[in-house]
Amino acid sequence: MFNAHPSPKPTSWSDHSVNVDFITGIGENNGILETPYYIEEWNMPEGLILFSGQGHSWIAFDYRNTVENPPIVYIDSETGEIFKIADSFESFLKNLYVKEMEEEIEFGEFNEIEISKESTMRAIYNNDIDGIITSVDLMSQEVKAEDLEWFSSILLQLSKHPNDDVRRSVAEATNFLVDSLERNTVEKLIEIFNQDNSEDVRYFANMMLDQS
Numbered sequence: 001m002f003n004a005h006p007s008p009k010p011t012s013w014s015d016h017s018v019n020v021d022f023i024t025g026i027g028e029n030n031g032i033l034e035t036p037y038y039i040e041e042w043n044m045p046e047g048l049i050l051f052s053g054q055g056h057s058w059i060a061f062d063y064r065n066t067v068e069n070p071p072i073v074y075i076d077s078e079t080g081e082i083f084k085i086a087d088s089f090e091s092f093l094k095n096l097y098v099k100e101m102e103e104e105i106e107f108g109e110f111n112e113i114e115i116s117k118e119s120t121m122r123a124i125y126n127n128d129i130d131g132i133i134t135s136v137d138l139m140s141q142e143v144k145a146e147d148l149e150w151f152s153s154i155l156l157q158l159s160k161h162p163n164d165d166v167r168r169s170v171a172e173a174t175n176f177l178v179d180s181l182e183r184n185t186v187e188k189l190i191e192i193f194n195q196d197n198s199e200d201v202r203y204f205a206n207m208m209l210d211q212s
Contacts, residue, residue: 004099004155005092007085008073012057013125017099018074018085021060021127022162024051034160035060038174041156042077054124055157061089117147120154132158133169140173152185159192167196171204178208 004017013019024031032075035050041075042055047064062084086092120139121130136158143151158170174181174189186208193205 002096002098005085005096009083011074012076014099019057019094019125020052021054022052031115033044043212044075044077044078045082048073048075048082054161055153056121057125059085070187117150129166130164132161132163132166136166136169136173140176145180148180149182151177152181155181155189156185159189164198164201167193167198167205168200171196171201175204175208 003020004014005020007014007016007018010016012016017168032049032051038044038050038058039046039048042058044058045064047062048058049063049070050058051061052059053075056077056127058077060073060075061070062073062082063070067089071084072089072092073082075082086095114175119131120135122128123135136154138149139154155170156172157164161167161170171189171193174186174193176187190205190208193201193208196202196205
């Protein structure tokens, strides 16, 4: 299964490629129609239609300067950098390839919370479902006060993940931290959870509503 596309610039995933975990379809649930929500949430410019990525990096159709045959761009949400990786969607598909994952990096020089952050981000970039769930579960129990804002962004990022188990883990973590997270963040997450197609996710949303 393809997982990468060549990049003219280094990215957070690789020096020569961008990560392509999946390509979303047309739909309101985990599809390209959710683009307006993510554009606002991650402060991206109008005219982009997102079809791959999660939170800190995205791949999108770029309609900012055209109404047809848009180029494909990579967006780094943290730096605000946007650059073209393909002239068209057809070209993008033709250039997808399988990138073999490098050996895991030793993180012994980092302290515990930094290791958890690195592990979480790496799991998200690699779409490692088990790794994501483990990271969310552990971080919800061990996250420090100064890292709550960062962890809140992770919960929001993963709250619409295609995998049911990931979303359930996010809902459970939110419920566990409901008194520690910013109220507006909790309200956003509850709203998302209430619309989820998983009964388990909606269960945690109802638990949080009962506590409020």
